Amino acid sequence: MLKILIQLLDWIYYKNCYFCKKAANEGLMCKSCFEKLDYNFSMPIKIIHDVPVYAVGIYENNLKKLIRGLKYHKKKDLAVNLAKFIYLFLDKNNIDIKNHIIVPVPLHKNRQKQRKYNHMDLVANELSKLCSCKINTTLIKRIKDTKPLYKLNRIDRMKELKDAFEIDKLNYNNEPILIIDDITTSGATLEEIIKNLQTQNIKFLKVIVSATP
Numbered sequence: 268m269l270k271i272l273i274q275l276l277d278w279i280y281y282k283n284c285y286f287c288k289k290a291a292n293e294g295l296m297c298k299s300c301f302e303k304l305d306y307n308f309s310m311p312i313k314i315i316h317d318v319p320v321y322a323v324g325i326y327e328n329n330l331k332k333l334i335r336g337l338k339y340h341k342k343k344d345l346a347v348n349l350a351k352f353i354y355l356f357l358d359k360n361n362i363d364i365k366n367h368i369i370v371p372v373p374l375h376k377n378r379q380k381q382r383k384y385n386h387m388d389l390v391a392n393e394l395s396k397l398c399s400c401k402i403n404t405t406l407i408k409r410i411k412d413t414k415p416l417y418k419l420n421r422i423d424r425m426k427e428l429k430d431a432f433e434i435d436k437l438n439y440n441n442e443p444i445l446i447i448d449d450i451t452t453s454g455a456t457l458e459e460i461i462k463n464l465q466t467q468n469i470k471f472l473k474v475i476v477s478a479t480p
């Protein structure tokens with residue numbers, strides 16, 4: 268009986284770690300599980316039209332669980348941990364984001380309705396607190412509900428992404444931009460976004476993705 272009562276109290280007062288399941292009272296990710304996240308190398312994984320794309324880690328183990336939990340399983344609090352992971356990566360590698368605005372890659376409104384939120388908006392929010400950067404969620408608009416890209420070859424991907432985005436400079440004051448996304452596979456979506464921004468004469472860009480497969 269006492270054991271049950273203690274467990275009940277544990278359940279009420281502590282949040283168990285989503286990863287190791289231990290009661291840690293450190294939010295959804297305990298310190299030890301956070302420290303198990305592996306940082307990727309500091310060099311950009313891709314350069315797209317002169318824009319460096321950095322990947323914080325590899326999409327496996329705890330990082331995969333973190334992104335999936337945040338994206339598909341409504342573990343919104345994990346945005347804090349992903350933002351911290353990104354922030355520490357930027358800091359460790361001296362990637363300068365001073366005066367940058369953070370622009371999360373948007374979802375189309377149909378997808379956002381389905382998922383109820385854009386997980387990268389949540390990460391952008393938490394990251395902005397850590398680096399004292401502003402966020403702009405209106406600069407890039409996703410105006411076409413594209414079909415899943417992973418089944419398509421490169422040419423069909425580019426076709427599908429054509430006219431998928433619109434740039435709205437209304438709230439934009441020429442700040443350098445840090446685009447954030449969760450994972451990049453072919454880079455086709457980022458390429459289309461970068462092309463659109465550059466066409467609008469927006470040139471100071473960096474991209475950071477949480478993971479690369």
Ligand SMILES: [Zn+2]
Nearest residue numbers: 284287297300
């Ligand atoms: Zn843990």
